Amino acid sequence: MAVSDVSFELFEGEILGLIGPNGAGKTTVVSLISGTIAPSAGKVLFQGAPIAHLPAFRRSRLGIGRTFQLMKPFPGLDVLDNVAVGALFGTDGGKSRLRHARDDAAYWLDFVGLTHRAKQRADELGGPDRKRLELAKALAMNPRLLLLDEVMAGLHHVEIDEVVAIIKKVRGRGITVLLIEHVMRAIQSLSDRVLVLHHGNKIAEGTSETVLNDPKVIDAYLGSRRK
Amino acid sequence: MIGRYYWPTLAAVLVVFAALPWIAPPVLIQFGTTTLLLATLAQSWNIIGGYAGYASFGNSVFYGIGGYGTAVAMVQFNLPFGIGLLIGSLLAVVFALLLGLPVLRLRGHYFAIATLALAEAMTGVVSNLDIAGRNIGLVLPLRKDDAFFYELSLGLVVLVTLAVFWISRSRFGFGLIAIREDEDAAGVMGVNTTLYKSTAFALAGLFSAMAGGIHAYWITFIDPASAFDITLNVMMIIMAIFGGAGTILGPLVGAVLLASISEVLATEVSAMASLFFGLVIVVAVIFMPRGLADLTRRFPGLGWRYFRENLRLHRL
Numbered sequence: 001m002a003v004s005d006v007s008f009e010l011f012e013g014e015i016l017g018l019i020g021p022n023g024a025g026k027t028t029v030v031s032l033i034s035g036t037i038a039p040s041a042g043k044v045l046f047q048g049a050p051i052a053h054l055p056a057f058r059r060s061r062l063g064i065g066r067t068f069q070l071m072k073p074f075p076g077l078d079v080l081d082n083v084a085v086g087a088l089f090g091t092d093g094g095k096s097r098l099r100h101a102r103d104d105a106a107y108w109l110d111f112v113g114l115t116h117r118a119k120q121r122a123d124e125l126g127g128p129d130r131k132r133l134e135l136a137k138a139l140a141m142n143p144r145l146l147l148l149d150e151v152m153a154g155l156h157h158v159e160i161d162e163v164v165a166i167i168k169k170v171r172g173r174g175i176t177v178l179l180i181e182h183v184m185r186a187i188q189s190l191s192d193r194v195l196v197l198h199h200g201n202k203i204a205e206g207t208s209e210t211v212l213n214d215p216k217v218i219d220a221y222l223g224s225r226r227k
Numbered sequence: 228m229i230g231r232y233y234w235p236t237l238a239a240v241l242v243v244f245a246a247l248p249w250i251a252p253p254v255l256i257q258f259g260t261t262t263l264l265l266a267t268l269a270q271s272w273n274i275i276g277g278y279a280g281y282a283s284f285g286n287s288v289f290y291g292i293g294g295y296g297t298a299v300a301m302v303q304f305n306l307p308f309g310i311g312l313l314i315g316s317l318l319a320v321v322f323a324l325l326l327g328l329p330v331l332r333l334r335g336h337y338f339a340i341a342t343l344a345l346a347e348a349m350t351g352v353v354s355n356l357d358i359a360g361r362n363i364g365l366v367l368p369l370r371k372d373d374a375f376f377y378e379l380s381l382g383l384v385v386l387v388t389l390a391v392f393w394i395s396r397s398r399f400g401f402g403l404i405a406i407r408e409d410e411d412a413a414g415v416m417g418v419n420t421t422l423y424k425s426t427a428f429a430l431a432g433l434f435s436a437m438a439g440g441i442h443a444y445w446i447t448f449i450d451p452a453s454a455f456d457i458t459l460n461v462m463m464i465i466m467a468i469f470g471g472a473g474t475i476l477g478p479l480v481g482a483v484l485l486a487s488i489s490e491v492l493a494t495e496v497s498a499m500a501s502l503f504f505g506l507v508i509v510v511a512v513i514f515m516p517r518g519l520a521d522l523t524r525r526f527p528g529l530g531w532r533y534f535r536e537n538l539r540l541h542r543l
Contacts, residue, residue: 055414061417068412086417101401141416
């Protein structure tokens with residue numbers, strides 16, 4: 001069992017950081033919320049309504065968007081059309097006309113700074129640009145809740161700052177964010193609250209100062225990362 | 228690829244094809260009819276295999292159902308051809324939807340294997356149906372009018388190609404492509420994957436069945452072995468991929484070229500025809516794995532490097 005006995009709330013408009021060592025079950029939590037995997041027990045509520053029985057596409061129409069840690073671009077489509085898929089099928093059923101979806105896609109490419117790559121095939125992008133593409137695809141769905149699974153992994157300092165700035169802009173639009181990240185600098189500057197998973201269990205929850213100074217958390221996860 | 232001459236060229240080609248019965252000898256018209264029906268099958272396969280990315284080996288079953296639906300309606304119930312064709316097509320659509328629900332849950336090789344078994348199963352079922360003439364088959368009423376069947380087949384190719392054209396620039400088509408490229412990501416982005424896959428399968432079934440109905444009436448005979456012939460399914464896959472799966476015109480060009488090559492080889496070097504045909508396929512797959520469509524798009528820029536790069540991709 002990847003996660004058990006983990007319960008938490010996400011409040012509208014907040015950024016909740018989700019941290020923990022590799023294998024702690026962070027991605028599993030995201031997959032349970034987005035519907036990529038089904039829970040064997042437990043409840044998932046979104047805006048007060050249970051959604052655990054819904055297939056992934058229904059949840060995305062309710063307004064749940066996610067990125068994948070192992071990025072999943074549509075390699076055969078160009079970058080613009082990758083994002084257009086999000087606009088075509090996103091929240092509330094999305095846009096029905098391709099032309100409108102492409103207009104939306106162009107807007108989101110600009111938002112994440114990928115406009116200059118619009119006509120390239122998605123599999124020609126390098127790592128950092130793929131991260132941005134994942135973000136743009138999810139944003140084009142016009143989500144109310146955005147689940148970000150390590151969108152900064154493998155980026156260098158400048159690139160991390162750029163993505164942090166993008167996520168701040170996202171929050172500014174009233175989108176709730178669940179942020180999985182190993183980059184503590186980003187977690188500290190973005191999160192309103194932080195949740196720590198270890199071996200599939202919740203070991204701490206609270207503001208980033210409290211959590212990051214919690215001896216249990218230092219012991220399980222941060223120990224090796226401090227200094 | 229869409230330039231200034233795209234539409235005029237396409238229209239001219241269509242006019243030449245439509246005029247063929249008035250200018251060409253009967254042998255060519257018969258060859259043309261066969262080729263157009265194969266092109267229809269390749270294009271139908273393109274919907275489920277090329278766009279949705281599900282390599283179906285069950286499309287020849289739809290072809291067989293369409294043929295049998297038409298034959299049974301005409302022979303056992305004395306219904307006109309049009310009604311028979313409609314019944315056969317509807318049967319295939321219903322079959323595709325019922326079958327799609329369980330089978331389309333399988334991915335990759337498992338889906339291919341499951342559909343591969345279908346043809347065998349259908350041969351067995353139909354061989355034991357009295358109404359379908361058991362394993363002896365049915366003889367349909369004769370209509371000696373090759374031009375009629377040729378034009379009908381041409382119309383069907385145009386119809387299925389228009390459908391693919393619409394798919395390629397619609398929300399539905401983008402959903403299918405998303406499924407092909409990454410089904411999990413497609414679902415998370417709001418694509419109703421089950422509905423889309425089933426619809427694509429049913430569309431492929433519809434057009435394949437119509438080809439089967441026309442073929443049965445044209446040949447005036449249908450039996451289980453010819454109706455559910457798996458080599459036909461292999462042919463349509465090869466033609467679609469040779470021309471370019473997931474493109475609008477690729478499968479048509481692939482069908483016409485391969486059917487012509489196969490025909491020439493059969494008359495020139497009859498004994499070794501299938502060997503040469505196999506060679507053509509192997510060479511094509513190695514040097515242009517993404518089909519003619521990709522070749523025409525990228526060869527002008529890359530030149531001979533195009534083939535070298537493909538060769539390197541195979542790590543040969």
